[in-house]
Amino acid sequence: MRRLLLFLLALAPLPACQTSPTESGVVAGKTVTTDDGLYQIAWSAVDPLPRSGGKIDLWVTDKSGQTSDGLTVEVVPWMPAMGHGASVYPTVSALGQGHYVAQPLELPMAGSWQLRIKLTKGPQESHAAIDVDVP
Amino acid sequence: MRRLTWTCLRRRAAKARRGGRFSLGRQERPRGDTPGDTRLGLDRVVLARALGVLLCAVGWSGSAWAQACCSGGQAVTPIRLGDLERAAAGFVLRTSGGLGSIDAGGVWRATAAGTHDINLEQDLLAAVRVHKRVQMALTLPWLETARNAPGVPWASGQGLGDIDLAARADVTRLDDARPWPALAVVAGVTMPTGRAADAAKAPLATDVTGTGTWQARAAIVLERQWQPWLLQMAGVLTWAAPHTVGDLHAQQGVSGTVTAAVVRELPLDLFGSVALTWLGAGASTLNGQKLANSGRSQWTAAASVLWQASARWRVHGGVTSQVPLPDLSQNATVTLGGVLGAVYVWP
Numbered sequence: 001m002r003r004l005l006l007f008l009l010a011l012a013p014l015p016a017c018q019t020s021p022t023e024s025g026v027v028a029g030k031t032v033t034t035d036d037g038l039y040q041i042a043w044s045a046v047d048p049l050p051r052s053g054g055k056i057d058l059w060v061t062d063k064s065g066q067t068s069d070g071l072t073v074e075v076v077p078w079m080p081a082m083g084h085g086a087s088v089y090p091t092v093s094a095l096g097q098g099h100y101v102a103q104p105l106e107l108p109m110a111g112s113w114q115l116r117i118k119l120t121k122g123p124q125e126s127h128a129a130i131d132v133d134v135p
Numbered sequence: 136m137r138r139l140t141w142t143c144l145r146r147r148a149a150k151a152r153r154g155g156r157f158s159l160g161r162q163e164r165p166r167g168d169t170p171g172d173t174r175l176g177l178d179r180v181v182l183a184r185a186l187g188v189l190l191c192a193v194g195w196s197g198s199a200w201a202q203a204c205c206s207g208g209q210a211v212t213p214i215r216l217g218d219l220e221r222a223a224a225g226f227v228l229r230t231s232g233g234l235g236s237i238d239a240g241g242v243w244r245a246t247a248a249g250t251h252d253i254n255l256e257q258d259l260l261a262a263v264r265v266h267k268r269v270q271m272a273l274t275l276p277w278l279e280t281a282r283n284a285p286g287v288p289w290a291s292g293q294g295l296g297d298i299d300l301a302a303r304a305d306v307t308r309l310d311d312a313r314p315w316p317a318l319a320v321v322a323g324v325t326m327p328t329g330r331a332a333d334a335a336k337a338p339l340a341t342d343v344t345g346t347g348t349w350q351a352r353a354a355i356v357l358e359r360q361w362q363p364w365l366l367q368m369a370g371v372l373t374w375a376a377p378h379t380v381g382d383l384h385a386q387q388g389v390s391g392t393v394t395a396a397v398v399r400e401l402p403l404d405l406f407g408s409v410a411l412t413w414l415g416a417g418a419s420t421l422n423g424q425k426l427a428n429s430g431r432s433q434w435t436a437a438a439s440v441l442w443q444a445s446a447r448w449r450v451h452g453g454v455t456s457q458v459p460l461p462d463l464s465q466n467a468t469v470t471l472g473g474v475l476g477a478v479y480v481w482p
Contacts, residue, residue: 051250051284052339076383080429081239081466082205083387083419084332084347085380087340108282108340109204109332110246112239112428112466116383131428133238135247 032117034126039068039119041128045105048135049113055090055103056115056130067098072120075102080114107134204332204343205468211321211354211369212301213274214262214478218308222263222481229256231472234456237464239428249285254278254470256296260478268306274299278329282339292342296329297350309358309365316359321371325350333380348387349376367396388417388430406441433467434458439474450477 031042040063045056056075060068073094077086090102107113115130214223233252235245246252255278262272276296283289301323309317329345336342354371371394375387396410416431439453457469 048244048247050247050286051282052287076381078383078421079332080419080421080426081416081431082332083375083378083385084204085383087333087335106340108335110233110236110244110250110252110468114426131239133242133244135235135244135250 030130032128032130034117034119034128036126038063038124038126039128041117041130043130045132049105049107049132051108051110051134052104052106054105054107055101056105058100058102058117060098060100060119068119068121069094069096069098070121071100073100073102074118074120075105076116076118077105077107078114078116079109079111081112082109107132110134204340204346211356211371212262212270212272212303212323213258213260213299214272215303216262216264216270217480218267220264220480220482223261223478225260225476225478227256227258227260227474227476229258229472229474230254231455231470234469234471235459236469237433237459237461237467239466241461241463241465243459243461247285249283251281251283252470253281254472255280269302269304272301272303274301276329276344278344280341280343282341284339287339290338290341292335292337292340292344294330294342294344297325297345298328299323299325309360316357319356319358321352321354321356323352323354325352346375348378350374351376363400365398367394367398369394369396382422384422386420388419390414390416390431401440404443408439408441410437410439411435412437428465430465431467432463432465434460434464444477447480447482448477449480450475452476 026044026046030044031040033040040061042059042061043056046054049056058073060071060073062068071094073092075090075092077089079085086106086108088104088106090105092100092102094100102115105115111134113132113134115132117128117130119126119128214225216223231254233246233254235243237243257277259275260272262270264270275298277293278296279291279293281289281291301321303319303321306318306320307313307315325346327345327347327349329347330343331345331347332340332343333347350373352371352373354369356367356369358365358367360366369392371392373390373392375390377384377386379385392412392414394410394412396408398406398408401407412435414431414433414435418425418427419429420426435455435457437453437455439451441449441451443449452473452475454471454473456471457464457467459467459469
């Protein structure tokens with residue numbers, strides 16, 4: 001019984017690594033820092049990202065490691081080598097405890113994309129970029 | 136860049152064919168011929184024209200096959216007139232399918248299962264001679280794209296592409312009697328008349344038909360003959376104007392292509408050619424900051440055949456594909472495609 005309980009506890013999802021249990025090939029545990037150093041963004045997404053309908057989870061913390069809520073988060077897809085973005089920008093939803101979800105991600109062309117993130121709080125804007133590849 | 140196959144029409148004849156060899160040189164008019172007479176010695180005229188057409192057809196192998204959003208401005212000229220030709224008009228049919236891509240790190244990625252990318256293009260071409268050594272050419276492209284992806288049904292879109300205008304000046308001409316290669320310079324501009332990726336409305340951006348920005352190019356073309364072979368080298372530099380999307384101010388890096396093409400006469404008055412093109416582009420900038428790993432490097436191979444259907448009509452066809460060389464490529468889209476075209480000439 002004790003072994004069964006330990007096994008069940010091991011299966012319990014960890015708050016900081018919430019991903020869909022049905023998705024395989026998830027990229028998790030990666031972080032980027034905003035250009036002004038104010039925030040760190042941990043992110044996860046299915047790998048490879050689909051060309052349409054994908055999403056990305058973001059966990060934002062400040063310099064002291066505290067979760068950052070109340071931010072306005074914008075995610076803009078851009079293809080650096082081709083000089084264009086996408087015509088559809090994802091909607092970003094705040095789920096609390098610094099967790100945000102951007103979807104749908106419309107990345108219609110194969111190649112390397114950059115998800116350009118803007119965090120706004122009052123007059124302060126912070127920027128970061130996440131590099132992803134679409135087959 | 137999607138753009139055309141060229142039609143290079145030359146009327147040169149210097150020597151009679153001997154034992155299957157041909158010669159390109161200044162044309163000698165048989166007695167009774169009048170200027171503009173297209174019924175000169177077919178062998179000499181056909182061979183000269185064929186070589187020119189094929190070189191134009193295959194030399195345009197690289198960026199022409201890239202996707203609508205990102206191509207343009209890298210072909211030399213869409214149609215090239217021979218010395219005694221006043222004007223020409225033609226059309227080109229192209230098709231290509233996506234095979235995969237090479238990412239910013241030079242890693243090959245095949246197209247995802249259940250994903251398809253099909254591109255079709257029809258170009259109307261026209262050229263006119265404005266001076267004995269200068270000619271102008273125009274390209275009107277029409278594009279269609281069909282795509283699907285897992286969970287996304289087939290979607291398609293179409294529209295006018297980026298219109299292109301080019302001018303070519305022959306500094307020196309191909310001539311058997313001269314030891315140095317023929318040299319031509321070309322200038323061209325591509326206009327953002329197509330729909331850019333940022334303005335797409337159709338699913339999977341299938342209605343994208345253009346780059347969304349002005350592009351200017353300059354090129355040098357060298358040709359040299361070693362019977363029965365003819366070699367062409369062309370170098371093109373392309374500059375894209377900066378453009379703005381929302382609060383993003385983007386500027387693509389200057390790109391260049393180098394093409395080497397070889398033409399040889401085949402039986403039954405056919406002519407075959409093979410060409411290899413390398414495209415390279417510098418890093419792009421966004422809001423004044425250079426984007427790391429945003430440069431491009433891509434290799435394209437092409438093969439083409441020409442058939443002289445009549446004194447004024449010629450038909451050509453070919454296949455082309457980017458060569459997936461992961462260690463030598465970066466940010467490259469790999470496709471496989473074919474082309475079929477025809478041109479009518481007015482002497």
